[in-house]
Amino acid sequence: xxxxxxxxxxxxxxxxxxxxxxxxxxxxxxxxxxxxxxxxxxxxxxxxxxxxxxxxxxxxxxxxxxxxxxxxxxxxxxx
Amino acid sequence: xxxxxxxxxxxxxxxxxxxxxxxxxxxxxxxxxxxxxxxxxxxxxxxxxxxxxxxxxxxxxxxxxxxxxxxxxxxxxxxxxxxxxxxxxxxxxxxxxxxxxxxxxxxxxxxxxxxxxxxxxxxxxxxxxxxxxxxxxxxxxxxxxxxxxxxxxxxxxxxxxxxxxxxxxxxxxxxxxxxxxxxxxxxxxxxxxxxxxxxxxxxxxxxxxxxxxxxxxxxxxxxxxxxxxxxxxxxxxxxxxx
Numbered sequence: 001x002x003x004x005x006x007x008x009x010x011x012x013x014x015x016x017x018x019x020x021x022x023x024x025x026x027x028x029x030x031x032x033x034x035x036x037x038x039x040x041x042x043x044x045x046x047x048x049x050x051x052x053x054x055x056x057x058x059x060x061x062x063x064x065x066x067x068x069x070x071x072x073x074x075x076x077x078x079x
Numbered sequence: 080x081x082x083x084x085x086x087x088x089x090x091x092x093x094x095x096x097x098x099x100x101x102x103x104x105x106x107x108x109x110x111x112x113x114x115x116x117x118x119x120x121x122x123x124x125x126x127x128x129x130x131x132x133x134x135x136x137x138x139x140x141x142x143x144x145x146x147x148x149x150x151x152x153x154x155x156x157x158x159x160x161x162x163x164x165x166x167x168x169x170x171x172x173x174x175x176x177x178x179x180x181x182x183x184x185x186x187x188x189x190x191x192x193x194x195x196x197x198x199x200x201x202x203x204x205x206x207x208x209x210x211x212x213x214x215x216x217x218x219x220x221x222x223x224x225x226x227x228x229x230x231x232x233x234x235x236x237x238x239x240x241x242x243x244x245x246x247x248x249x250x251x252x253x254x255x256x257x258x259x260x261x262x263x264x265x266x267x268x269x270x271x272x273x274x275x276x277x278x279x280x281x282x283x284x285x286x287x288x289x290x291x292x293x294x295x296x297x298x299x300x301x302x303x304x305x306x307x308x309x310x311x312x313x314x315x316x317x318x319x320x321x
Contacts, residue, residue: 003201029198029316045262045266049262049263051258052258052259052261052262052263055204055255055256055259056228056259058228058231058232059231059259059260059263062231062232062235063263066235
């Protein structure tokens, strides 16, 4: 039987494991890197969404007008 | 008592059949259920074997000055139905006007029903805003949608902060458009979408033709199992709120 080296330090405390905010990998990474504003972007989902919008012109048109409105809202809020 | 409302985002999305199916499923799980038809079309009763010529209902009684609470039908132990009643076009308009003048009508009635039932299920009309408003805010307000372009456009027009939940009905996973629309909704309205989609299934249309809720007509069908899943989700929401 091999003994664990005495200097081996567990990087995750029990308290961390119990915290539901770190129960997923992204949450753990965010906490470890101290990046509270870190946004997870699912590239696969985004690509699939783009393909969906390309397939259906009406959905694409609505998406573009929504994006325009959002930009306009942001500009108004900043002004 | 938990109140649930189902209302189509547009007409013809199948919210009445779905409400009948979910009410039947909740009852099959041992719950005390009252279904209230708030739609002037008065179709909900046909899912529970009431006669086509039966004219009685709460709106008919309200217009005629009869007690509304005597219009309910017992469909077995702990399952009740309050139909709208038969009205003509002029009476439908008169009822809408009356509910505009008396906007808290159903909110008051809900309070008087609370101790007798575990669940009050309201079938709300797509149009007739005073009818829908008279019921007030339910614990689980559900917008029934189909994953199609028309519902997508109408969702875009909805107020940004709409808190109604969304239940996808007649979902066909083989249809590319439906898969694409659902993907967009999961990204944009993920928090509002119920975790259950109700699948397109001929059994649902056949159930109405046989004057029964789908769980009674075809208990082994996919759509009956979906309705049961929605009912179980409702029970989970109650447990979470407790």
